[in-house]
Amino acid sequence: MALAAVPATSPPPATLERARRGDADAFGGLVRERQRLVFGLALNVLRDRALAEEVAQEVFLQLHRSLGSIESEAHLTHWLRRVTSHRAIDVARHRRHAELSGLDEAPEPWVVRRDADPLVGRTLRRLVAALPPRPRTVVVLRFQEDLEPAEIARVLDMPVNTVKSHLRRALAVLRARAGQALGGAEVTS
Amino acid sequence: MRFEDQLRDALRPLDPGPRFAERVLARLEPTAKPDTAEPSALAVPVLARPRGMSRLVALGLAASMTLATSAGLVFLETQRRAEGERARQQVITALRLTSGELNEIGRRLTAAAARVETVPGDPGRLEERVP
Numbered sequence: 628m629a630l631a632a633v634p635a636t637s638p639p640p641a642t643l644e645r646a647r648r649g650d651a652d653a654f655g656g657l658v659r660e661r662q663r664l665v666f667g668l669a670l671n672v673l674r675d676r677a678l679a680e681e682v683a684q685e686v687f688l689q690l691h692r693s694l695g696s697i698e699s700e701a702h703l704t705h706w707l708r709r710v711t712s713h714r715a716i717d718v719a720r721h722r723r724h725a726e727l728s729g730l731d732e733a734p735e736p737w738v739v740r741r742d743a744d745p746l747v748g749r750t751l752r753r754l755v756a757a758l759p760p761r762p763r764t765v766v767v768l769r770f771q772e773d774l775e776p777a778e779i780a781r782v783l784d785m786p787v788n789t790v791k792s793h794l795r796r797a798l799a800v801l802r803a804r805a806g807q808a809l810g811g812a813e814v815t816s
Numbered sequence: 817m818r819f820e821d822q823l824r825d826a827l828r829p830l831d832p833g834p835r836f837a838e839r840v841l842a843r844l845e846p847t848a849k850p851d852t853a854e855p856s857a858l859a860v861p862v863l864a865r866p867r868g869m870s871r872l873v874a875l876g877l878a879a880s881m882t883l884a885t886s887a888g889l890v891f892l893e894t895q896r897r898a899e900g901e902r903a904r905q906q907v908i909t910a911l912r913l914t915s916g917e918l919n920e921i922g923r924r925l926t927a928a929a930a931r932v933e934t935v936p937g938d939p940g941r942l943e944e945r946v947p
Contacts (some may be wrong), residue, residue: 651841658837666836667829680832687840744822751826770820771827802819 643703647694654694657703658687664704664772665711671767672715674756682718686711708772709782712764719760747809754804761785762793766801769794 645653665686670679689710690697697703755766761783768779776790783790 651844654844655837655841658840662836663829663831666832670830671827680836683832683836684840684843688843691844747822748826751823755823755827766823767827770823771829773824798819801823805819 643694643697643700647697654691657690661704661707662687665707667771668708668711668767669715671752671755671771672712672719672760672764674752678718678722679715682711682714686714705782708768708774712768712782716760716764719763747805750808751801751805754801754808757804758797758800762797765790765793766797 642653642656646657662683666679666683669682669686670676673679673682686707690703690707693706697706755763758766764783765779765785768774768782769776774782776787776794779785779790780787
């Protein structure tokens with residue numbers, strides 16, 4: 628299985644092995660190295676810092692219980708993307724009604740971002756959060772994690788053509804809505 | 817900036833902040849070990865699923881044990897009722913025997929009374945009737 632490249636900051640292989648043997652410090656190292664990936668993914672899908680923190684913690688607790696099945700660093704990254712995505716989709720589905728009814732009024736979650744253009748960034752995140760959970764996760768995996776459609780398909784257990792279709796339609800919707808929200812000058816096709 | 821790059825910039829992953837890993841580690845149970853650790857024989861709970869046994873097999877075993885226990889309880893209850901019924905029949909038989917004996921005694925008393933006559937003129941003296 629072709630997995631995504633291991634991040635440059637990945638811990639040395641010994642860390643995974645030590646964590647598998649019950650070394651809490653080594654497991655803490657694994658968490659620190661991967662927390663941006665997991666928390667970032669959950670936050671971009673859920674757009675709620677508290678929920679994203681809860682999902683991210685649960686994912687790492689599940690990882691601790693599943694360390695015996697993790698075969699490599701690349702497998703670890705794939706496993707984290709996969710479990711985080713599915714958990715975030717489940718949570719998003721449960722709170723979808725609330726999102727749809729109050730999204731436009733929802734404030735930007737308490738996060739410090741350094742966007743190239745804060746208004747564009749905030750608007751795009753709000754529009755992405757308004758997509759249905761699965762297309763939303765496809766978009767997040769594509770643009771946060773830079774995954775190709777085939778990799779997204781493996782993470783989400785979804786046919787590649789479905790991933791491509793979600794991407795195509797989501798981008799069209801996002802472009803149109805961003806154009807309406809920001810005006811043509813800020814959004815470039 | 818292209819739209820895709822704007823999206824990429826907007827969706828850059830954020831760090832959860834300091835002490836996230838510590839919060840995760842704090843939620844690990846103090847004695848929790850990853851499932852690769854070799855369990856001590858004494859540490860394995862009696863009802864724990866043995867390593868390598870699938871969840872389906874474990875569920876099947878649990879269902880079989882429940883069925884066997886239920887069948888055993890039903891068998892014991894049936895036996896208890898049968899014993900109760902036997903005891904009841906014994907009591908009824910004993911009562912019938914007692915009743916028969918009492919009837920026999922009553923019959924003999926009646927017969928004996930028939931053989932005795934009151935002596936005329938002396939109500940207090942009885943005279944045995946000559947058959």
